[in-house]
Each structure stands twice: as structure tokens, then as C-alpha cells.
Amino acid sequence: MKTSKTLDLGIVVRELVEPHNHLAILENGVLHRVRCPSLLNQLSHSLEASTSEAVRSPFGSRTIIRVDCLDYVILVDEEAYQWLQRLDRDDSKLGTKGRIWRLYSLMPQLTQEISDKIEKDLRRWHGASRLLTGWDTAPQKLRGSCPVCNKRDSLRARVSEWCAYCLNCGAFWPRETVGVLADHVRRSNGEG
Numbered sequence: 001m002k003t004s005k006t007l008d009l010g011i012v013v014r015e016l017v018e019p020h021n022h023l024a025i026l027e028n029g030v031l032h033r034v035r036c037p038s039l040l041n042q043l044s045h046s047l048e049a050s051t052s053e054a055v056r057s058p059f060g061s062r063t064i065i066r067v068d069c070l071d072y073v074i075l076v077d078e079e080a081y082q083w084l085q086r087l088d089r090d091d092s093k094l095g096t097k098g099r100i101w102r103l104y105s106l107m108p109q110l111t112q113e114i115s116d117k118i119e120k121d122l123r124r125w126h127g128a129s130r131l132l133t134g135w136d137t138a139p140q141k142l143r144g145s146c147p148v149c150n151k152r153d154s155l156r157a158r159v160s161e162w163c164a165y166c167l168n169c170g171a172f173w174p175r176e177t178v179g180v181l182a183d184h185v186r187r188s189n190g191e192g
């Protein structure tokens with residue numbers, strides 16, 4: 001399976017804001033192609049799904065950490081809003097999805113430096129949303145504090161994909177750097 005880091009940016013954006021096909025491993029171990037809602041919708045609807053009797057949503061992903069999910073939607077919305085403000089674009093009528101589409105469509109007109117920063121954020125939102133919606137396994141809470149914002153108990157890791165993120169500040173560690181975070185967490189817990 002490709003990681004979000006190597007996915008085409010267009011796919012990253014579409015998965016965030018539009019319904020799409022997703023390969024899922026069912027409980028009987030069968031690989032199955034399922035139609036699922038946009039990642040942002042999955043995050044927003046996690047509260048309904050998890051408070052109803054059916055903790056499994058129709059597309060097969062388990063919604064476990066519902067408050068984290070809702071917090072993350074708000075964080076993405078704020079960050080996208082701040083980007084458009086910084087670029088001096090009026091986005092007062094746009095919702096979160098509209099803001100993400102607007103940012104993506106503006107990229108070709110921007111300098112490489114700004115465009116790279118936006119791409120990094122889009123991939124971070126996508127990666128963290130995938131982790132939070134629990135497509136494969138539930139993210140695990142890491143003991144220790146975030147090396148970026150110092151908040152305790154805000155780190156989550158997805159063992160199967162070798163990545164981690166901070167719910168508080170949005171920092172994201174892909175496979176290449178997650179080892180550095182693991183070392184930091186061990187040290188901050190006095191485990192050498």
C-alpha cells in the first residue's frame with residue numbers, strides 16, 4: 001500500500017473532501033474495494049456513528065476516538081482559513097472543503113516556496129485524518145509529551161503505517177522521522 005506521502009496530491013485532496021473508493025481489509029481477511037465518504041465527513045460524523053448502537057460505520061472503519069476527530073476537523077478548518085487569509089483571499093462563504101479546494105487550485109499561481117508549504121499541510125491533514133478515521137487499526141496513544149508543543153498525552157501513533165501525530169499542534173511524523181519521535185518519547189519518560 002502506498003503511504004500518503006507518495007500519493008498524488010490530487011488524490012490526497014479528493015480523499016479529504018470527496019467520496020472515493022478505498023481498499024479495505026475486511027474482518028475475514030478479504031481485501032475489498034469500498035466506497036467511503038470524504039475523510040472530513042468521516043471525521044465529522046464520527047460522533048453520531050459512535051454514539052449509536054452500530055459502532056461500525058457503513059464503510060467499515062471503526063470510530064473510536066470521536067472527540068479527537070471533531071477537534072481535528074476544527075483544526076483543519078482553522079489552518080485552511082489562516083492560509084487563505086495569508087494569501088489575501090476572501091473565503092468568508094467557503095466551508096472547510098471549499099477552503100481546501102481553493103488552496104489546492106491556487107497552488108500553480110504561487111511561488112514554489114509557498115506552494116510547497118501548502119502541499120505539506122494538505123498531506124499532513126490527509127495523513128492525520130486517515131489515522132483518526134482508523135481505516136486499518138486504531139491509533140495508539142503515546143505516553144509522553146509532544147516535542148513541538150510540549151503538551152502531554154496528545155501524541156497518537158499508527159503502528160501499521162509507522163507514523164505519528166500530535167492532536168494539539170498538528171505536528172506529523174511520517175515513517176522517515178517517527179523514530180526520532182520515539183526516541184524523544186522514551187527520553188521524556190526517563191526510559192533512556
Ligand SMILES: [Zn+2]
Nearest residue numbers: 146149166169
Ligand atoms: Zn504538539
